[in-house]
Amino acid sequence: MKILLFGASGQVGRACRDALKQPGWDLTALSRKRADFSCPEQVTACVQRSRPDVVVNAAAFTDVEGAEKTPDMASMVNGECVGSLAAICAAMDIPVIHLSTDFVFNGQGSRAYREDDPVNPINSYGASKLKGERLLRAVHPRYICLRTSWVFSGRPGNFLTTMLRVGAQRTTVSVVGDQVGCPTYAGDIAATIAELVQRYEEFGDLPWGLYHCSSPEPCSRYEFARHIFAEAEEAGLLDPAPWVKKISSYQFPTLAARPAYSALDSSKLTEALGHPLPHWNRGIRQVCQALANRAVPSESPTLLN
Numbered sequence: 001m002k003i004l005l006f007g008a009s010g011q012v013g014r015a016c017r018d019a020l021k022q023p024g025w026d027l028t029a030l031s032r033k034r035a036d037f038s039c040p041e042q043v044t045a046c047v048q049r050s051r052p053d054v055v056v057n058a059a060a061f062t063d064v065e066g067a068e069k070t071p072d073m074a075s076m077v078n079g080e081c082v083g084s085l086a087a088i089c090a091a092m093d094i095p096v097i098h099l100s101t102d103f104v105f106n107g108q109g110s111r112a113y114r115e116d117d118p119v120n121p122i123n124s125y126g127a128s129k130l131k132g133e134r135l136l137r138a139v140h141p142r143y144i145c146l147r148t149s150w151v152f153s154g155r156p157g158n159f160l161t162t163m164l165r166v167g168a169q170r171t172t173v174s175v176v177g178d179q180v181g182c183p184t185y186a187g188d189i190a191a192t193i194a195e196l197v198q199r200y201e202e203f204g205d206l207p208w209g210l211y212h213c214s215s216p217e218p219c220s221r222y223e224f225a226r227h228i229f230a231e232a233e234e235a236g237l238l239d240p241a242p243w244v245k246k247i248s249s250y251q252f253p254t255l256a257a258r259p260a261y262s263a264l265d266s267s268k269l270t271e272a273l274g275h276p277l278p279h280w281n282r283g284i285r286q287v288c289q290a291l292a293n294r295a296v297p298s299e300s301p302t303l304l305n
């Protein structure tokens, strides 16, 4: 099984590099340096050169604030180029596993979003990702699009590592309590992708389409932070952990609006796989323990800086 992975240096990309390293699988993992999604011809050429059995796309313009400043670039990377990738893969009959986001929803819902709920992004990042979803669906019948949310890992720059960094510097950390979603460990997303590739190899087919792919049990950012600090203290990363103060979103203004409620209902994927993703608490524990042992696979050695 020949797999071509884009976005190989991101959180999910790195986790995929580990999860897709399996006997009999030939993985080509490309980062932005070799496949820049602001240049669709380059990405198309990579597919033509590699001739893989399956493409996994973990590349994305994920800077939510930055997308407000450069919406055209976000749209190119997350939208138009995904369309070009889908078109070449459709022409070469190569299935695509792609990732999208809970930010396609406006956050006004009161129950976890299902795949067929109406979309209405409230920021440029969400709009650009929705464009990518639509272009993929329009040109390629054999795709899996996994919408995930609140992704964390041991890599710098995500919510968990930011909390650890800030928590090491302060006795009190303020975190918004009025944004609710489903945290999801990058390693669990990668394991899901590996499982899908495995099935495709075995059966030559997959239940193509759109899936929500998040850990069960929504929580607020405040609750997420409290769990992170509890696990970090337990693992000996913080001694003591800071006090977490619950604040409102209006006390933490950002350029990009965030959906207030963006929990995803992943039961369609649970049914397809025969099991849910693990609870996010397990991922937090894994990351904290790995950081304490300085043993996060494929990760920077300066994780807490």
Ligand SMILES: NC(=O)c1ccc[n+]([C@@H]2O[C@H](COP(=O)([O-])OP(=O)(O)OC[C@H]3O[C@@H](n4cnc5c(N)ncnc54)[C@H](OP(=O)(O)O)[C@@H]3O)[C@@H](O)[C@H]2O)c1
Residues within 6 Å of the ligand: 007, 008, 009, 010, 011, 012, 013, 031, 032, 033, 035, 036, 037, 038, 057, 058, 059, 060, 061, 062, 077, 099, 100, 101, 102, 129, 147, 148, 149, 150, 151, 152
């Ligand atoms: N992070 C989240 O909370 C979250 C939530 C919902 C959905 N998702 C989705 O999950 C997927 C994986 O995200 P992630 O968390 O792994 O994000 P990430 O850590 O930011 O990784 C994204 C990767 O895309 C690469 N990239 C950015 N611009 C590019 C370009 N012009 N050409 C090629 N590659 C480019 C980045 O390269 P560099 O390393 O060079 O910057 C990075 O390696 C994305 O589709 C994202 O939209 C993420």
